[in-house]
Amino acid sequence: MKIECKNVWKYFGQTTALQDVSLGIADNEFITLVGASGCGKSTLLRTLAGLETHSKGDVLVEGKAITGPGQDRAMVFQHYSLYPWLRVSENIRFCRQLGAQTHNRSSADVEAASGRADALLRLMGLTASAQAYPNQLSGGMQQRVAIARALMGKPQILLMDEPFGALDAQTREVMHDLILHVHRLERTTIVFVTHDVEEAIYLGHRVVLMAPRPGRIDSIYDVPLPARREQDMKLAPEFLRLKRQLLDRIRETSGMKTDLDQLQRLTQVAEERNPV
Numbered sequence: 001m002k003i004e005c006k007n008v009w010k011y012f013g014q015t016t017a018l019q020d021v022s023l024g025i026a027d028n029e030f031i032t033l034v035g036a037s038g039c040g041k042s043t044l045l046r047t048l049a050g051l052e053t054h055s056k057g058d059v060l061v062e063g064k065a066i067t068g069p070g071q072d073r074a075m076v077f078q079h080y081s082l083y084p085w086l087r088v089s090e091n092i093r094f095c096r097q098l099g100a101q102t103h104n105r106s107s108a109d110v111e112a113a114s115g116r117a118d119a120l121l122r123l124m125g126l127t128a129s130a131q132a133y134p135n136q137l138s139g140g141m142q143q144r145v146a147i148a149r150a151l152m153g154k155p156q157i158l159l160m161d162e163p164f165g166a167l168d169a170q171t172r173e174v175m176h177d178l179i180l181h182v183h184r185l186e187r188t189t190i191v192f193v194t195h196d197v198e199e200a201i202y203l204g205h206r207v208v209l210m211a212p213r214p215g216r217i218d219s220i221y222d223v224p225l226p227a228r229r230e231q232d233m234k235l236a237p238e239f240l241r242l243k244r245q246l247l248d249r250i251r252e253t254s255g256m257k258t259d260l261d262q263l264q265r266l267t268q269v270a271e272e273r274n275p276v
C-alpha cells in the first residue's frame with residue numbers, strides 16, 4: 001500500500017473530526033473523498049499532508065509514519081495560492097529555487113529543475129502564459145499553475161482539496177480531463193476531496209463516502225467505469241446509478257433526508273387541515 005490509515009482518530013476539543021478511520025490506498029490509485037460538510041474530508045487530507053497531527057492511530061506512507069510535510073507529498077488547494085508578484089514560470093520554479101539556495105544544490109540541479117518547469121508548462125498548456133502574472137489569468141489557468149507548481153518536486157502523492165470548487169462547469173470539465181492526463185503521465189497517487197458527486201465518480205477509481213458528527217468513513221464504492229474516462233461516460237447507466245446511490249447516502253448520513261421527510265409530513269398535515 002502507498003498510503004495506510006489505521007484506526008485514525010482526530011479530536012478538535014470536543015469535536016471528533018475523524019472517528020476510527022481505516023483506509024488503504026494503492027500506488028497510482030486515484031481516490032476521491034465525498035460527503036456532507038464537516039465530515040472530516042479536509043482533516044483527513046491535511047493529516048495525510050502532515051499539516052495536521054492525528055490524535056490516535058497510524059498514518060503511513062510506504063510503511064513509514066508521517067511526521068510532517070514531505071517532498072513525497074504535495075497539496076493543491078481550492079484557492080490558487082500563487083505569488084502575485086511572480087510570473088507564471090517563476091511561480092512554478094519558486095520552490096525548487098528556494099531548495100537550491102537552502103541546500104546548496106549544484107547548478108546542474110537548478111538546470112534540471114528548469115527543464116522540468118518547462119515540461120510542466122507544456123503539460124499544463126501554459127507555455128504561452130509563462131511570462132504572465134497570475135492576475136492576468138483566468139481561474140482555470142491559475143489553477144493549472146498551482147498544479148504545475150505542486151508537481152515540480154515530483155511528488156509521489158498529490159493531495160487535492162476541492163481544487164476545482166471555484167471554477168465554472170465548462171472549465172471544470174477541461175480540468176478533469178487534464179488531471180486524469182497528469183495522473184496517467186506522472187503516475188502519482190491522488191487523493192482528491194470534493195463536494196461534487198459527479199466529479200468524484202468521473203475522476204476516482206474508488207469513491208470514499210464520509211459522514212459527519214462524528215467524521216468517519218461511511219462506505220467505499222468501486223467506480224464501474226473503464227480506466228480511461230471520457231465525458232460521455234457521465235450518461236452511462238452505471239454512472240447515473242452510482243450517482244443516485246451516493247447522493248441518497250449523503251442525504252441520509254447528513255440528516256438532510258430526515259429534514260426533507262419531516263417537511264413533507266408537515267406539508268401533508270397542513271394540507272389535510274386546510275384542504276384547498
Ligand SMILES: Nc1ncnc2c1ncn2[C@@H]1O[C@H](COP(=O)(O)OP(=O)(O)OP(=O)(O)O)[C@@H](O)[C@H]1O
Pocket residue numbers: 012015016017035036037038039040041042043044215
Ligand atoms: N482547526 C479546527 N479547529 C476546530 N474544529 C475544527 C478544525 N478543523 C476542522 N474542525 C471541525 O472538524 C470537523 C471536520 O471538519 P473538516 O473541515 O475536516 O470537514 P470537511 O468534510 O472538509 O468539511 P467541508 O466540506 O465543509 O469543507 C468539523 O466539525 C469542523 O468544524
